[in-house]
Amino acid sequence: MPLLWLTIVVLALSAAGFILGRQRALASADGNSRMLHSLPIYYGSNAFMKSVVPAIGLMLIWLLVQPLVIENRIAEMIPASEVPEGSNIGLLMSEVRRTADGLNNAVAAGVLDEETASNARADFTDITQRLKDAGQVVTNRITQPVLRAAQAYREMSASSNMLMTIAVLIVALLGTGWGVMQSGRDFRARNVVEQGILAILIAAASVAILTTVGIILSLIFNTVEFFRLYPAIDFFTLLEWAPSFSGRGGASSLGILPLLWGTIYISIVALIVAVPIGLYSAIYLSEYATPRVRGIAKPMLEILAGIPTIVYGLFALLTIGPLLMNVFGDDGVGWMGGGRSVMTAGIAMGIMLIPFVSSLSDDIINAVPQSLRDGSYGLGATRSETIRQVVLPAALPGIVGAILLAASRAIGETMIVVLGAGAAARLSLNPFEAMTTVTAKIVSQLTGDSDFASPEALVAFALGITLFVLTLGLNVFALYIVRKYREQYE
Structure with missing residues (x-):
């Protein structure tokens, strides 16, 4: 049936x-x-x-x-x-x-x-x-x-x-x-039904927990299997990423350091773009904008959060990359050899993170009591002085937490990196060179009919659990900052 x-x-x-x-x-x-x-x-x-x-x-x-x-x-x-x-x-x-x-x-x-x-x-x-x-x-x-x-x-x-x-x-x-x-x-039918509904609700709530546990266990088991085939010390210390697939001969060099460097470098560029613009827009919307302007500008700004990341990747590839080439390429100062680079992906990712930083910072700034502003004005401070010396210090722990959460979002991004940053795993300080990240390599390692018994495919799980630990650490640190230094007001 x-x-x-x-x-x-x-x-x-x-x-x-x-x-x-x-x-x-x-x-x-x-x-x-x-x-x-x-x-x-x-x-x-x-x-x-x-x-x-x-x-x-x-x-x-x-x-x-x-x-x-x-x-x-x-x-x-x-x-x-x-x-x-x-x-x-x-x-x-x-x-x-x-x-x-x-x-x-x-x-x-x-x-x-x-x-x-x-x-x-x-x-x-x-x-x-x-x-x-x-x-x-x-x-x-x-x-x-x-x-x-x-x-x-x-x-x-x-x-x-x-x-x-x-x-x-x-x-x-x-x-x-x-x-x-x-x-x-x-x-006692009512008692039985209410207990049954409670059991159903507990089961529904347990689905998310069990799913998380299942994901972590699958990462751990496959990572352990990978480290049985490939030395863990080489994975965390080698400065080269050169996997050798079946039939190509040679030995693989699977060092994660170039991938981590590309991930962190692109994330730093993205935060340099997103944090000032997002924070300044939050200050304007919460402290200077009229209700009418805020009602129009805030939804327009948050539209950016609804754009798929693949669109940002295409924007980086077709718009940001050529613009950077005109200035820093062979026709300009000659620093940039191609449209795909750390700057290309970082700028696109920073634009994507602007509404994330702006919305969280705006909510945090609005949570500062009006009485603190009124007290500052009563002492003769101007609006800018009040924002700089009263509002921002009071909201700083929450803003720092928002920035760290945005950083973890940037670290986990994939499509923008694939289209905008390239696929080269290298250690370099030049932001106009092509690099890649951990997430991009996870996609490339698991694309196609890979032999999951080989280290070249199992390495994706080792990369995944490394990225999981990194983002988890950032999220825990952000929550610690917010809870430790949060100021609560009546």
């Missing part, structure tokens, strides 16, 4: 349980709802929850676990000799899944009948030719073992889906019956 119809059937059973539970509760009180412990709706809700929550939960868990179990069983069926040189079983399983999808599409289109598509003894040449004629072959590396594995994959998936349908319907029926049977006059 398709998932949509299965979900509809479960909801229908749960709705029936809601109606029956409510009616049974009223019947137990001879139709007088005042004799019930809880309102009638709680008895119906109890039956509904006992049906829908276990059934949908079982379905979700089944859908998460089913692919892992089936793929492990299919992988055991494929001989090791069938794995191409330079590849791995994971890539071969991708071919199996694509072939299985092709068989499903062919059956749906009437090109193959179900018996032929599922028959492991069917003629390999005939099936592949019919799939090619129908345009259902999405891989050029289909072999007989891959086809047989795809047929087994389809069969196991169909059997598993059938078992899931039966199990989910049984659980829904049992839950409905249990909830209806509980609907008696003295049953």
